[in-house]
Amino acid sequence: MHRVASVEPIENCRLRISFTDGLVGEVDLSEMVGKGVFEVLANPDEFAKVYVDEETHTVAWPGGIDLCPDSLYQDVLSQQKAA
Numbered sequence: 001m002h003r004v005a006s007v008e009p010i011e012n013c014r015l016r017i018s019f020t021d022g023l024v025g026e027v028d029l030s031e032m033v034g035k036g037v038f039e040v041l042a043n044p045d046e047f048a049k050v051y052v053d054e055e056t057h058t059v060a061w062p063g064g065i066d067l068c069p070d071s072l073y074q075d076v077l078s079q080q081k082a083a
Helices: 036-042 069-082
Strands: 004-010 014-019 024-028 059-061
Touching (some): 014 069, 024 069
Antiparallel strands (some): 004 014
């Protein structure tokens, strides 16, 4: 299981994520933001509240919203392989 070390919100519903093994990259969440449980994240102030959950070591927001660290890792890894 991959663990998120840090996360930073950047413009256009994107996050810059660092993993504990040193992998760093960006993920685009624009397809999810504003839909279903991610509806609240359409508000930029809410999106900016992103943090690393200390227990699960993944990206999370207040209200119990979180993302699978393994999926995020694969997204970042595939982007780097394509570059």
